[in-house]
Amino acid sequence: MKRFLIILLMSLVATASYSWDKRGHDASTMIAEKYLTKKARKNISKYLEGHTLTWYASYMDYMGYHYKLGLSNEWFDHCSPVNRKMEYSNGDYDDSGISQKGDAVMCIRKAVDEMKDGGYRNLPDSTVTLYLAWLAHFVPDIHCPSHVIYNFRPTNYWVNVGGGEKVLFHGIWDHVPDRYGIHDWSPGEYCDHLTRNLSRKEVKAIAMDGDVLGWVHQNAVECLVAYDIVRPDTLTDVDCYNATVLADRQLVRGGIRLACLLNMIFG
Template sequence: MKQITIFFVILFISQYNTVAASPEWGATGHRTIGEIAEKHLSKKAKKQIETLLQGQGLAIVSTFGDDIKSDDAYDKFYTWHFVNFPFDQKYKDSEKEKRGDIVMGITYCIDILKDTNASQEDKIFYLKFLVHLMGDLHQPLHVGRAEDKGGNDIKVLWHYKKSNLHRVWDSDMIEFYNMSYSELARNTSDLSKAQIQSIQQGSVLDWTYESQSLAKKVYNSAQPDEKLSYRYSYDHFQIVRSQLQKSGIRLAKVLNDIFD
């Protein structure tokens, strides 16, 4: 009887952790972004990045920001994965997170990579982190509301399984689509040179406001405890795919600016 009780306690904890955990974009999303970015790198930038990463591609290092969460030594970077400020307020006027946010984090990574005095070790670390954070920035709920933790506290059912709105946009829709990151990267929309240049225009802050604008729509897309299924993917997965593609294209632009 004691063994049965222990089994159900472990099962409950396991299920709770599965629901509570919410990796940004999930591994598949982040790797898709890295793979897309590779296609838009200049030859000069690609060569320097390959040297720094010792031959590793952007897809393989794209999950670095989540991987290091398992190490307490990197707890100080936790708040770099998102930014929360009121929808009716400008970022510059908002109260800032003392430990930093995603806008500050991306800016810091870029500064280190441009710093000729920065160590090789720091350049590698912050390059990996930059790849990850540029992905996070394009997940709308990473620019969501603080009061619901970017949708993490909005519980929903995803195909009859417990989830939350943040997780649905991070990984549930992507995993349900059942394509590998390389397949998703290959099957992006065909864009003209002018369209690509248009996507790459603007600053990190402009892209932050763009994600926040999408976050407003995401919040209106579902109610607490709602049962989300095929129709939800039909209505919203194209936004996910578009954000993955934009993120990869913009990541390449940022890296080209740094290394060209």
Template structure:
């Protein structure tokens, strides 16, 4: 095997075993929020997005940023998916932190991608990348463990047992709690996507700092609900947390739609 091919193979293996912190929601979770976002687009935004994505829906493109992790040329996108906080922040503390934030993280990259997509002269391939990443990251930050602690990789190091199978806190919120409902992403969307105009208006006017504050507050609650090596009572956990999870899926979709409508015109 040639050296270059061997290096590519090794890099691919490394990517496969990177911490799963960047897998916010999971395949169905991202598609649910994407489908919700699609339902609240303005005609102008819908047309502009179709011109970029072609026949690929928001729901389907929302997982692209996770699927391409096997390609080493996209390694630089790893830190775009999350933002770690070392504690539960008050909103003024959150605002002060973000005001000084210059790291490569979800907050700085959401702002960057919005700016890129507003450029009239942005090349088509760059526009496609920017849109795919923005869709994914906006959904990511509504998964509370993507605003979790750096020390435990957003809950990845909080080891738990779920139906007698080893897992971790982050994975439960990525996919296992969603998968427990045994619904397709379209069925799930039909179940939870029932917002009022007042709700959508309130959620969409909130700045990104508010999104992160809310997720950080929820992450603190989620951390407090378990301890390392717990055997999770799945039915009780579902009862206690499914409302929070569903609300975040809906909020992520509604806010994504609001942001895309803002970028591409009302």
């Protein structure tokens, strides 16, 4: 068990910073921008330093660790831990007694709590910009199958991807939109293809009225299948197809739910 945990922690430090890869994060944030209200878009633009929201999609991967911009400056900041009831269980990992100082859900809730009800107007502009970077990254992060940490079971292992190469389960899902996915789309094409047939009713159902803990629970229940898709043996073309179907759905959910929070705060 100790050996497994050491390998797991080392591997996640190396891979967690690329959840969904850049293309996936850009796609989710572009989806979010598509569903922003005019008022939210205008208010948010004041804090983006001349950039789009998508420009900040992977900011926490590249700058968060370097400047300690997360809650704990650890890989776990980008994940959402759940218990056997598939409910959010902050600070808990596996059955090893390891306690983490932060996670993605904590970051999301902190940013929302401090900015909602007009609270963002009382914060320094730099803090609002940081919280926007948090939300732009961590909301899609909690929708990545490998970032749902089931504290009652191992959540990482090596997968044979062919040619004698092995990749960790976490690394497979981080790169489903790109290396292991079946699409060769740009982030803009992802946004277009994945949302073109969504009705307002479907978008509202995905948003779930901004219930962050409800999102975590749904992700935990419906992403457990990721371990049936990507197993500790050879990754097949069929596995890549099924992984893409799951990833496409989660990318859309992450984007729409990001827009839901931003509209609630700024719109």
